Amino acid sequence: MTIDPRLHRHIAEHPYPLLFATISGAHLYGFPSPDSDFDLRGVHLLPLRDIVGMRETEETIERSGLHDGLEIDLVTHDARKFFGLMLKKNGYVLEQLLSPLVVYTTPEHQELRALADSCVTRHHAHHYLGFAETQWKLFQKADPPHVKPLLYVYRVLLTGIHLMRTGEVEANLVKLNELVRLPQIPDLIAQKTGGPELGKLETADLSFHEAEYERLRRELQSAFEQSRLPEAPVAAEALHELLVRLRLKEANIQRVPAT
Incomplete structure (x- = not known):
């Protein structure tokens, strides 16, 4: 994906120095609609x-709105919080940290990426189980159902x-499905990428998707x-x-070596 220069301009207006800014959301997951907004996520550094x-x-x-003709949703955290x-x-x-859709980077961003493996635990499974349950409930609520939450269900679980199984963080549903080859995924992605962000599911065998869920x-x-x-x-230290x-570094203070 080519990064739109307008995203670079938007990031340049951030009030604090950034460690990185990447694209998350549907663009990262491999199923953006023509009217999908750009989810920019990153880390800033507050002054000392x-x-x-x-x-x-x-x-x-947090900043959301139309900028240079692009709908942008920006969320960044101070380094300590992130x-x-x-x-x-x-x-x-x-x-967000490992997203290949990089709008802004620094050497410290690369250091953080190198530490990501040391943050992964088996208990991250609970995050994905909970997220999938939330998206499944959203899918069930809509009448007629929307394709977006259903795709999120599949993406999150996969x-x-x-x-x-691998210790690798892979958020792109297209790449994930190259490994598992679920036959329903390409059609769902085609419906999402070919229609509006909140497009209705054209055809849905609800019992089938529930069984798959x-x-x-x-x-x-x-x-x-x-x-x-x-x-x-094991990355805390x-x-x-x-x-x-x-x-x-931000305060231009030299660290005194420990004695």
């Missing part, structure tokens, strides 16, 4: 003076299964139980050292 005083800080920046999320069973932040949930649960991934992340270095 803003985090050592009494004032409340903007740990999270690093903390990396140490939880939050697959979403790892997908991402979780793949992660448990339950089957893949069982498969993810089984993959979790058999996974050899660690029980807990490395993330701490990186954050300290970033703060001191």
Whole structure:
């Protein structure tokens, strides 16, 4: 995917220095509609003076709207908050960090990417099981059903299964389906990419998709139980050292070696 220059211009207007900004959402997952917005996700670095005083800080920046003709949804977290999320069973932040759709990067972004494997645990399966359940309920609520939440169900479960078996974070449904070859996926993606973001499902065998949902949930649960991934992340100290270095660098302070 070629990165639209207008996204670069939008990122350049961010109020704080960025470590990275990537594209998440439907573009990352492999099924953007023509009217899909661009989900920009990233990490910013608050000035030292803003985090050592009494004032409340903007740990999270959220901006949505039309910019240069593009619908953009921007969310960035301060480094401390994002690093903390990396140490939880939050697959979403790892997908953002490892997204190949990079709008802005730094050497520290590459350091973070290298630490991602040390944050993955078998308990990330719970993130994907919970996310899939939420999307399945959204799919069931709509009458007639929408294709978007159904695709999210398949994407989330297949991402979780793949992660448990390989330790690799893969968020793109097209690539995931190259491995498992579910015959219903290409048609669902074609409906989503060829229509509006909230397009109705043209034809739906609801009992079939429900059976597939339950089957893949069982498969993810089984993959979790058999996974050899660690029980807990091991990147805490490395993330701490990186954050300290970033703060001191931003403040132009030389670190005193420990005695």
